Amino acid sequence: MSTLSISGLNVHFSTEAGSLHALKDVTFDVPERRIVGIVGESGCGKSTLINAILGLLSDNGEVRSGQILFEGDQDLARLSRGQMQDLRGPRIATVFQDPMGALNPVLSVGRQMINIQYRSPQSRAAKAARAVEMLKLVRIPDAESALGRYPHQFSGGMKQRIAIAMALMMEPALLIADEPTTALDATLEVTTIELLKDLQATIGCSVMFISHHLGVIAELCDDVVVMYAGEVVERGTVRDVFRAPAHPYTRRLLECDPARQSRRTRVLPTIPGEIPDLRQRPRGCVFAPRCLERHAGCDTPQVEHALAGDHRARCNLAPARSPAAVPP
Amino acid sequence: MLNYAVKRLGLSVAIVSLAMFLLFCMIYLVPGDPASVALGPRATEAMKEAMRVRMGLDQPVWVQFWNFFTGAWTGDLGEEVLSGRPVLDVVLEQLPYTLVLIAGGISWSVALGIPLGCWAAINRGSFADRLVGILSVAVIAVPSFVVAIYALLIFAVTLQWLPAIGAGEPGDVGDQLVHLILPSLAVGLGWVGYIARMVRASMLEVLEASHIRTARAFGLPERLITYRYALTIAILPTITLLGIGIGQMLSSAVFAEIVFARPGVGKLVYDAILTRNFPLVTGAVLVTTVIFVLLNLIADLIVGALDPRVRSSF
Numbered sequence: 001m002s003t004l005s006i007s008g009l010n011v012h013f014s015t016e017a018g019s020l021h022a023l024k025d026v027t028f029d030v031p032e033r034r035i036v037g038i039v040g041e042s043g044c045g046k047s048t049l050i051n052a053i054l055g056l057l058s059d060n061g062e063v064r065s066g067q068i069l070f071e072g073d074q075d076l077a078r079l080s081r082g083q084m085q086d087l088r089g090p091r092i093a094t095v096f097q098d099p100m101g102a103l104n105p106v107l108s109v110g111r112q113m114i115n116i117q118y119r120s121p122q123s124r125a126a127k128a129a130r131a132v133e134m135l136k137l138v139r140i141p142d143a144e145s146a147l148g149r150y151p152h153q154f155s156g157g158m159k160q161r162i163a164i165a166m167a168l169m170m171e172p173a174l175l176i177a178d179e180p181t182t183a184l185d186a187t188l189e190v191t192t193i194e195l196l197k198d199l200q201a202t203i204g205c206s207v208m209f210i211s212h213h214l215g216v217i218a219e220l221c222d223d224v225v226v227m228y229a230g231e232v233v234e235r236g237t238v239r240d241v242f243r244a245p246a247h248p249y250t251r252r253l254l255e256c257d258p259a260r261q262s263r264r265t266r267v268l269p270t271i272p273g274e275i276p277d278l279r280q281r282p283r284g285c286v287f288a289p290r291c292l293e294r295h296a297g298c299d300t301p302q303v304e305h306a307l308a309g310d311h312r313a314r315c316n317l318a319p320a321r322s323p324a325a326v327p328p
Numbered sequence: 329m330l331n332y333a334v335k336r337l338g339l340s341v342a343i344v345s346l347a348m349f350l351l352f353c354m355i356y357l358v359p360g361d362p363a364s365v366a367l368g369p370r371a372t373e374a375m376k377e378a379m380r381v382r383m384g385l386d387q388p389v390w391v392q393f394w395n396f397f398t399g400a401w402t403g404d405l406g407e408e409v410l411s412g413r414p415v416l417d418v419v420l421e422q423l424p425y426t427l428v429l430i431a432g433g434i435s436w437s438v439a440l441g442i443p444l445g446c447w448a449a450i451n452r453g454s455f456a457d458r459l460v461g462i463l464s465v466a467v468i469a470v471p472s473f474v475v476a477i478y479a480l481l482i483f484a485v486t487l488q489w490l491p492a493i494g495a496g497e498p499g500d501v502g503d504q505l506v507h508l509i510l511p512s513l514a515v516g517l518g519w520v521g522y523i524a525r526m527v528r529a530s531m532l533e534v535l536e537a538s539h540i541r542t543a544r545a546f547g548l549p550e551r552l553i554t555y556r557y558a559l560t561i562a563i564l565p566t567i568t569l570l571g572i573g574i575g576q577m578l579s580s581a582v583f584a585e586i587v588f589a590r591p592g593v594g595k596l597v598y599d600a601i602l603t604r605n606f607p608l609v610t611g612a613v614l615v616t617t618v619i620f621v622l623l624n625l626i627a628d629l630i631v632g633a634l635d636p637r638v639r640s641s642f
């Protein structure tokens with residue numbers, strides 16, 4: 001059973017300039033106890049995806065169709081506000097990108113950690129003890145006195161570790177990590193990733209890890225989902241996708257990774273062009289205007305082709321390129 | 329917190345000293361001879377000379393300033409001209425009436441302004457939000473003396489619900505409160521608008537902050553998020569604004585006290601100016617300045633108590 005199973009998810013936003021199709025036919029699984037990386041450039045729909053899962057889409061956003069099955073039986077897209085609120089926190093926890101702003105500046109860390117446990121019938125002292133235990137787990141020095149301190153008294157890396165401690169305190173089934181290391185410097189990034197990996201193994205939750213850092217995805221994740229302009233263009237195990245990328249976008253993305261540059265260069269490769277206007281989605285492939293391998297078939301709707309194993313790509317050329325392709 | 333309070337108190341002392349210096353300059357530069365004003369038109373030159381010596385006006389200007397400065401800090405503001413009573417006693421006698429009036433004005437503005445602003449922010453873009461917006465601008469635009477006169481005409485004269493003049497029977501708290509309603513409304517009504525707008529704006533800003541999104545992602549109840557996580561931050565600039573606004577309320581209090589014939593420092597200053605009782609004017613202005621600085625200090629201490637970032641930045 002998958003912890004999270006999203007199928008055919010379509011999210012629209014109504015704007016003054018018309019309806020914006022932000023997520024189109026998004027389908028992927030977060031299997032139990034696995035870490036799934038979501039990768040894509042800014043504007044690819046990562047934030048909309050998180051908000052749709054959490055039921056926190058802004059008022060003009062709407063799930064038009066599709067399912068977000070959580071633990072096999074609950075469709076998050078159909079739950080009431082109250083039911084959704086009961087899942088957020090204890091069952092689905094989130095760590096956001098900005099560690100500086102993620103904690104409330106006027107409440108002490110202890111107060112915030114105790115508030116999160118508001119559903120628990122335990123005493124205040126027990127809740128505080130639980131908070132201290134979690135702070136120790138994320139290696140906050142002097143955890144007891146940290147409860148009485150305020151967010152501005154901690155460094156950025158410590159704040160992000162506190163945010164992780166808060167998220168994992170209720171032992172959720174699913175942790176959504178939205179670029180949790182992007183705002184940190186490189187050394188902190190490595191330690192935070194390792195910490196996250198350790199904690200995931202200890203608590204045994206599934207993780208949906210959003211990042212645009214391919215190195216981090218390769219290091220941390222089991223599976224990867226590549227998103228472009230609100231569509232899943234390729235998904236599979238990290239091994240399959242990184243070794244044999246089947247979608248031209250994934251290939252370009254990997255080429256652009258600075259860590260993969262073998263020659264000295266002053267000019268890092270980029271993908272020219274921008275994400276298309278999602279109010280007027282093309283009928284054919286959404287990546288075609290920027291694709292180097294454009295051909296006549298790009299103007300027809302693209303379907304997701306199953307390749308070797310669980311490897312799938314939404315490009316009509318994918319089966320022909322992949323030797324192990326399975327006919328759809 | 330104590331550290332912050334002590335430093336902030338030091339700053340207040342400096343502000344009051346500066347205000348004293350400016351006040352002294354103003355008195356010194358006002359044309360006319362205080363001694364002749366005090367003694368009236370029929371005083372002889374010898375009497376005026378004696379009066380000047382008694383008031384210290386024959387001393388060099390820095391000695392005069394030093395005497396004024398040390399006198400003021402030790403509570404000696406001189407004697408008023410008409411009765412010869414110490415100025416400080418006369419002012420302190422009237423001060424409670426004005427303080428109660430200001431407190432009433434603040435109560436109106438806080439009790440109406442914060443919920444209205446909060447309500448408008450939560451229902452952003454709705455009819456209620458627009459209504460609050462229009463009403464805020466309307467009450468800000470009406471000067472307090474106009475509010476005072478119309479409140480008097482409508483509620484005291486026409487409807488006869490509330491008393492028109494005075495501060496109520498001494499010792500009868502209920503009667504005093506009834507007499508306070510209209511004057512304090514005149515002082516505070518404009519500030520209902522300022523505070524509603526301020527709270528709405530800062531509330532909208534805070535509700536967009538990522539820590540609020542985090543709080544929602546933890547499934548915290550919306551009430552806790554609105555009132556504990558967001559409003560605590562959103563009212564901080566409002567408290568500072570209110571501290572500054574007390575200055576304007578003190579000037580509105582002058583009109584309210586005249587229109588409603590209430591005792592108070594404003595009425596005292598008004599009468600003192602009409603009778604050219606300059607020591608009393610100076611003393612009353614100085615006491616008002618101290619009150620203003622003190623209330624600002626209190627506002628900053630409240631902000632410090634609510635916001636840990638302010639405490640540690642001092």
